[in-house]
Amino acid sequence: MFASSSDPAAAYRKVGLETQLDGASPHKLVVMLFDGALISIANAQRHMENKEIAAKGGAISKAIDIIANGLQASLDLQSGGEIAERLEALYEYMGQRLLYANLKNDPAALREVSNLLQELRSAWEKITDDPAVLSATPKGQ
Secondary structure (H helix, E strand, O other), X not given: OOOOOOOHHHHHHHHHHHHHHHOOOHHHHHHHHHHHHHHHHHHHXXXXXXXXXXXXXXXXXXXXXXXXXXXXXXXXXXXHHHHHHHXXXXXXXXXXXXXXHHHHOOHHHHHHHHHHHHHHHHHHHHHHOOHHHHHHOOXXX
């Protein structure tokens, strides 16, 4: 009748995430991408410290994927102008630093990217708290 789950906590987290995604504005979705990348980098750091090479690589790959296929892919280079171009370059740099961190087991490179993401997340969150920005967001997005 019901599929059994070997990890009820994972199933609960999945439902919680799906619920958040359903009602999220485009601005909230970007914040969630930042959060996902930051969590992946924190996991990579923990795996690096514990010498869990495969898990470290997986966490770094996930962070790179979120940055490249989430944050970078969402940039509108046509209408975003210089800001979008600079963000694209910064996201490229972050991906390179994460690859370096993975190859060289360099926790400083992980911290560098984490700090950059935290700064961008903070700035993005301030934008989303601005009532003018929120009122300009089309309904249903």
